[in-house]
Amino acid sequence: MLSRRNLVMMLTMFGVVLVLFLSTAVLREYFNDYDVNHAAQEELILPAAGASAAGGQQVVYAGAQDTGLYEPVAEWxxxxxxxxxxxxxxxxxLDRAGQYDHQDVLLLLDxxxxxxxxRQSAEALTAYVQDGGTVIFCSLPSYETIxxxxxxxxxLGIQQLRSPSVEVLEYWLYQGFLLGGDVCYPYxxxxxxxxxxxxxxxxxYDISAGTKTYxxxxxxxxxxxxxxxxREDLPAVVWRNSLGDGCVFAVNGDFMRGESALGFLDAMVYESRSYALYAVVxxxxxxxxxxxxxxxxxxxxxxxxxxxNTRQLCRDVLWPSLVAASREGGWKLSAFVSLKQSAGxxxxxxxxxxxxxxxxxxxxDAEACLALGRMDDPNLRLSVTQDxxxxxxxGLNYAFSGxxxxxxxxxxxxxxLQPDGTMEVFPSIRTVVSEPAPGQRVLSWLTGQMTxxxxxxxxxxxxxxxxxxxRSLQTALGYSNVQADIFRVLWLENSEDSWEKVSETLASVxxxxxxxxxxxxxxxxxxxxRRVRLFLNQRVTSQESRLPQGRQISIQVENFAGDAWLMLRTHGxxxxxxxxxTWTQIEEDAYLLHLTRENAAVGLQSKLQPHYS
Known part of the structure; x- marks a missing residue:
């Protein structure tokens, strides 16, 4: 039989548990300052004067500018x-490259x-390379020309031509060139x-013994x-040939068209120098x-x-799935709210x-951003004004900055846009995200105020x-911008666009x-x-000096504004x-540096230390 004392104790315990649960919910609601964009940056970093001007390093591109090779070179x-x-x-x-010291210039060729x-061009290039120059073939001449x-x-370091056309079963990209380690692309x-x-x-092409294949x-x-x-007889795709004091890089195929070229170029510079140091996002x-x-x-x-309906799907299906996927990968969500998707x-x-x-x-810890306008919007300004x-x-005071x-x-x-470069209807917006388009950079200043x-x-x-x-963008920029397009899910064209199918791929990717x-x-x-603004403004220079147990690299960042992130790649x-x-190791011989002042220094030590018996 339950005594009065035990009954009171049980009721008290139930009451305490109930109060704890209710108070947690009430406190969470009370302290949820949802109308504040915590991700928005109070400091507005504007384009630095002279940030895009020439420094000590030069790039010479020889070839037509309408083949798809020039644009990524210019961006890089x-x-x-x-x-x-x-x-x-x-x-x-060659004449323009010859005006500079070989360590300060790269000659890129279509x-x-x-x-x-x-023959005359090849002989002139050979003399230039043997004297210490670096030449990059973004594409190769025709098989017949070679x-x-x-x-x-x-x-080029080609010792034998086997066939003008061969079908490969798989590609291997070896570790140490792009970040991410070895990778195989099987067919x-x-x-x-x-x-x-x-x-x-x-x-x-069979390449000679003096080459290094990537x-x-x-x-x-x-x-x-x-x-x-x-192994050395297999079709070479990317390689380096050393001649005299210089080297030649060659790319067999269309790998230097598009954004992949950015990482390839940084990797080639790294392979031609004692170390590589450059800004990343x-x-x-x-x-x-x-x-x-x-x-x-x-x-x-x-x-x-x-x-x-749309409301139920977003609330009961999409949001829980997005939270689970982002948590598993440690991502932060940026949700671009659409007040209305159809103009009709x-x-x-x-x-x-x-x-x-x-x-x-x-x-x-997600950020609410804004989707501008409707699909195939006949009047974008009107739609944005209505929003x-x-x-x-x-009475929402939330500052949408994306x-x-x-x-x-x-x-x-x-x-x-207003004449001062801000958005008239939503002046708090500081960055615009869009799908890639011809001639559009991965990262850029949209106006003097917005990126x-x-x-x-x-x-x-x-x-x-x-x-x-x-792999290329991580190597070159330390940056990626993944899109999960909900419009495609809500206005699907076929069953392959259903959330059930695309969400599985998204979570896995x-x-x-x-x-x-x-x-x-x-x-x-x-x-x-904020980090994009820092990256676009900053120029990095460095000097090395020998130490008894290794060497020191002194670093200077121009247009420093509180933070800078750099990639350092070494050779052993x-x-x-x-x-x-501070620094974090990304992989072997690759480090992410976080500078908290404009002048910094790192100490390196060779992995192979002398042994005295």
Whole structure:
């Protein structure tokens, strides 16, 4: 029988537990300052005067500028604060490169520039390299041109031409070139065809013993055995040939077109120097565009595909899935809120839902941003103005500092800007995210007040090109911007776009492929914006001096503004000490430096120490 005393004790315990649970919820609600954008930066870093001007380093590009090779070279030179000189032919390029010390200039070539005057150009390039110059072939001359010119073959380190066209079974990219370690891209029947977006047919060159190979194509094992091929006989893709005091880098294929070229160029500079030191962004973003959609739209298709309306799907399905995926990979979400996605919708957004989502975001350290306008918006300015009025009607003071712009509406963006470079309707916006477009940089100043951050990865897929681009951008920028497009899920064209399918890919991609790059910070889009501004402004210079037990590298950062993140890559040396900041090892011979003052120094020690018996 239950005594009165025990009953009172039990009721007291139940009461205490109930109060604890209720008080936790009440306190969490009370202290949830959802209307404050904690990721927004109070300090506004503007373009530094002279940040893009020429420093000590020079780049000379010889070749046509409409082949897809010039644009990434120009982008890379801008990031590295190098002066870029153009030339249409090899001899003019050599003349301009010859005006500078060999350690201060890189000569980059489009292989088509050697189709005319091949022998003379090859001999002149050979003399330049033997004297200490560095030459990078962003593409190779034609197979026939290389076959007909011995001087060109010697320059490139090609000892034998086997075939103008060979189909490789797999590519191997060796560790130590791009960040991320060894990687294989196989072309067998087990691979999904949609992933095989790197061309696996290329000319077959045997390279000589004095070369170093970074990427190679493999043939089927039976074919290699039947032909008696050794590893050095396989089709070379990326390699370096040393001649005299200089070197030549060669790329066999289209790997230097597009963003992948950025990492390749930094890797080649690293391979031609005793160390590499350059600025990076150190930001990894996960942008969920068009989420939440605050208007119930596309109801018929939603009912057929999901048995939910837009409101229910966003709240009960998408948000829990996004939280789980981001937590697993350690990501910070940047959610670009869409008040309405269809310009033809007659319904009004559910603004009360926005308050709920802002509270959710605040609890998850996510950032609420704004999706500008509608799909195929006939009047972007009108749509943005209507969104501003809807937000003002509920008295929301949240400062949106990040915005998403759909590609089809990009041409209307100037109509939103004021003469001073701010956005008229939403002056708090400091960075705009958009899909990549021809001629658009990964990172750039959109105006004197705002930056642009391009999407670098579609979170719903992961192909060979995506993997190579990821490794390249991490090597060059320490940056990625992954997009999960909710518009595609809500206005799906086929069953492959359903959340059930794309969410599985998204969770797998962001949890798996960034593991080698865990040293880089996960950020919201506004946190990333500050780092992008620092990166675009800063120029890094360094000097080395010998020490009894190694060497010291003294570092100076121009236009320093509180922080700087640098990439340091060494050849068989470990970082032992640092003054003026902290460091994290990314992988072997690669370090991420965080400078907290404009002058810093690192001490390196060789892994191979002398042994005295």
């Amino acid at each position: 030179a801008e990031y590295r604060k190098m002066a870029l000189h153009e030339a249409m032919d090899v001899q003019t390029g 292989g088509d520039a050697l189709e005319q005057d091949t 076959q007909s010119c011995e001087a060109l073959r010697l320059l 067998d029947e087990l691979q999904p065809p949609r992933n095989l977006d790197i061309e696996n047919v290329l000319p077959w 990427m190679v194509g493999y043939l089927p094992a039976q074919e290699q055995q039947a032909m008696g091929l050794n 150190n930001a990894q973003n996960l942008c969920v565009t068009g989420f939440p959609d605050l208007t119930v739209e596309n109801e018929d298709q939603m009912a057929r595909m999901y048995v939910f 919708s007659g319904k009004e957004p559910e603004m009360d839902d926005l308050i709920s989502y802002l509270k959710y975001f605040n609890e998850e 501003r009025q809807a937000l003002d009607a509920i 915005a998403w712009l759909r590609s089809e509406n990009a041409g209307q963006l100037p109509g939103l 642009r951050q391009s999407v670098t990865m579609d979170g719903y897929r992961y192909t060979y090109q995506d993997d190579l681009r990821l 962001i949890a798996t492929y960034w593991k080698p790059f865990a040293a880089f910070d996960k950020t919201t889009i506004s946190e990333s914006d 040396e470990t970082l032992q000490t640092m003054e003026g900041g």
